[in-house]
Amino acid sequence: MQQRDGIRGPVRLILAASVVAALAAQLTACSDDSSPSGTASKAASAASRAASAVSQAASAATEAGDALASATAEAGRKFDEFKSGVDAKDEVKLDGNPGPDSDGRATVKVTAANPTSAAKSYVVQVDFRDASGNLLDTTVVTVDGVPAGGSKDATARSNRSLTGDVKADVARAARH
Structure with missing residues (x-):
C-alpha cells in the first residue's frame, strides 16, 4: 500500500515542482529580450504550473497534518470519556x-x-x-x-x- 494522503507525497511534489520552476526560470533568462521566443513562453507557462503545483502540494500537506491532529485529539477525548x-x-x-x-x-x-x-x-x-x-x-x-x-x-x-x-x-x- 502506498501513502497517498500523508506528508511524504506532497513533499516530493513540492521538490519536483521547485526543480521545474528553477529550470523554467533558467530557460526564460536565456531568451533574447528583444525577440521573445516560443521557448521562453513555454518556460514561463511551466513556471506558472509549477508554482500552482507547489501551492496545491503545500495545501495537501497542511490538510494531512490537520486531519492527523484532529484524529489524535478525538482519540484523547474518547479516552477522557471512558471513566475509571x-x-x-x-x-x-x-x-x-x-x-x-x-x-x-x-x-x-x-x-x-x-x-x-x-x-x-x-x-x-x-x-x-x-x-x-x-x-x-x-x-x-x-x-x-x-x-x-x-x-x-x-x-x-x-x-x-x-x-x-x-x-x-x-x-x-x-x-x-
Whole structure:
C-alpha cells in the first residue's frame, strides 16, 4: 500500500515542482529580450504550473497534518470519556497487518480478551504507521460487552484513505 494522503507525497511534489520552476526560470533568462521566443513562453507557462503545483502540494500537506491532529485529539477525548478505565493494553491484540476496505481506508481486526469474572468494555487506540514508523492516522474503537473470561472482536478503520506499506499497533487500551 502506498501513502497517498500523508506528508511524504506532497513533499516530493513540492521538490519536483521547485526543480521545474528553477529550470523554467533558467530557460526564460536565456531568451533574447528583444525577440521573445516560443521557448521562453513555454518556460514561463511551466513556471506558472509549477508554482500552482507547489501551492496545491503545500495545501495537501497542511490538510494531512490537520486531519492527523484532529484524529489524535478525538482519540484523547474518547479516552477522557471512558471513566475509571484500567490499563488493558496487554489484553488487546491486532490480527495481522491492515488491509484496505472498499474506500481505501486501512482496517485491522482488534481482539479484546477479558481475563476478569465480569463482562467488560474496552476502548482501544490503534495507530496506523508507514514502513518508517511515521504516524499516518489514529483511531479509537470501542469493544462493548466482552464476556467474562472470553474475547470479542471489532474492526479499527482509519479515518482517511491510506496506501503504501501500512502497519498498525495498539497505542493504548483501557478496560471498564
